[in-house]
Amino acid sequence: MEPVQYQSVEKMPATIHNVAQTAGVGVGTVSRVINNRPGVKQATREKVLAAIQQLHYRPDPIARSMISKRTNSLGIIVPFFTRPFFMEVLRGVEAVSAQLGHELVLYNVETHAQRDRYFSGLPIHRKVDGLLIVSLPPDDSISRRFSDSGMPIVLVDAYSPLITSLVVNNVEGAYKAVRCLIGYGHRRIGFINGEIEGNFRFNQANDRLIGLHRALGEAGLLFEPELVCISEWNRNGGKLAALHLLSQPNRPTAIFAASDMQAVGVLEAAKELGISVPEHLSVIGFDGIEVSELLELSTVQQPMREMGEVAATKLVELIENYPQAPELIRFDTQLVERHTTGPIAVTL
Amino acid sequence: MEPVQYQSVEKMPATIHNVAQTAGVGVGTVSRVINNRPGVKQATREKVLAAIQQLHYRPDPIARSMISKRTNSLGIIVPFFTRPFFMEVLRGVEAVSAQLGHELVLYNVETHAQRDRYFSGLPIHRKVDGLLIVSLPPDDSISRRFSDSGMPIVLVDAYSPLITSLVVNNVEGAYKAVRCLIGYGHRRIGFINGEIEGNFRFNQANDRLIGLHRALGEAGLLFEPELVCISEWNRNGGKLAALHLLSQPNRPTAIFAASDMQAVGVLEAAKELGISVPEHLSVIGFDGIEVSELLELSTVQQPMREMGEVAATKLVELIENYPQAPELIRFDTQLVERHTTGPIAVTL
């Protein structure tokens, strides 16, 4: 014996039909009122409005999307929790998307597999009006598929010639960092790079390596491969790499890390090894996240939040007016010296 | 003269009808195949699958939602970027929601006005299947509206008797912190609380105040109102409050802050004032975010990520089986002593 289900007095949410009925008009009129379009007599409009109030009617966004082909929401694919960097750009994105009346759907990718699933399946199909992809450089074939997909896409901190891209001047940023170090008299400079993802030709990590080369070359210094490591983009990665670098016989007197979190790891390694910073080791990071400030870490500051804002703005622009020629937007970095960089205390 | 629009060979995405047609079957059959339901002859199934491949058909989630009344996504309302705490719970939420195949829609509230807009309008109507609300205690009337709204809701770090709520044991956490301080011999203990939002009777900030009282009372210490401040839940708030506390004539020898970020502000204030920690001032925070580790800050650790995971799990459970009696889930905190707490160096 099933328990009887009391369907309490039709608790289904009101539809446009109900409104039309109680207002004594046709659905078309109600629709016109909702989207306040002209061509409705004031008296009728008020009748309808009253009915809406009375029934607590709210138009169903799903049904609306069905017609308009718009979901009014933006998707953002982020290797989310791997770097605080992303949180900062997310801030900017959120601010703008909220202001522009769009919802924000989060897609996290932690693994390569996840990333490929998003990239190849484009499972977001129809769920969002446009897509922001952060720090995940698509390779050429993926890029082409993206630009053919009909989905407005903006790349942040990644570049593809086929897609509107926002990038920081990574080579210049790295150059600044290394030149700062050289300026203090450092000659053996370690470089802890992040893992390289996707397209090697246009890549944050690769660009920073180029910046290193340039600064080194300009100063007449030799590039020494044993002084560069690749590590995960996080604290532990940085620490491990630094431990390696700093236990070499002729250890570097300065380390440039490709992200602040890696630099924090370097600091930890130095502490563990009893190497004092900046007296015996200079450290400089990249990003300019809040912890760099708290730890007095010198760093190359990226305009993270601004990038997020511009990205969101560009994306809705692109949605409103699709397609458009891809655009490349560059941002500059700023060297922020704090207390982890300085001259070498002990020379010969 | 408008430029001619070349509508390249019907680029509209394929529908279920197209698939049915090219497979030479009816739409019903295609639907059965898509949702791989039984009752389809293997041969037919393969024909359909082939047509799907050929046309690159992907079912439209919007149209699906139209019928199923499900969007397959969870909403999360967060006073977002004001505290790293939220990032941590977000991590947990994201992990579970992704695993369970739900999308995550972010609603940020920075201002009271925004919060009220979400709370009263419930603008999320039909856009998400359920709602996670973090650290925003709804008052009684709002709670009632929520529980009447038919929207599955889970409160995180907030409590309402009408809604499933996840809370940490704030009074016990605060008690532990203060007792630790007392154990070191501190007698004048400053307390920097966070701003109180919403319902005063069930409130994180208020609970922490109660914990303070209890520890004080137990040790036979007097509660001194001039030793408690309220500040914003961030670094600057903490700093300002600490500056105030520490410039009193008979300044506290220890400060308990209601969040780690506020505690970081206290550290900054102490540094600025030339007060060394922990020799002349003990500091303890609340949360256990990553910076507390980096800064060696003693703190009361909350299981943030776990809370996020449980919250998401509970929410989809609630969605699958609605309605259910509200549940109260409690989490315990853990005192983590690092290097900002210790005995008073100078007594009389």
Added chain:
DNA sequence: TTGTACGCGTTATCAA
């Protein structure tokens, strides 16, 4: 100025 009827892409029902 207003009402009617159709279509959006899918699932569900029911008859074949």
Added chain:
DNA sequence: TTGATAACGCGTACAA
């Protein structure tokens, strides 16, 4: 095992 058809709730021609 299958195919036709009615919903779902809304916008929008088009007719009145």
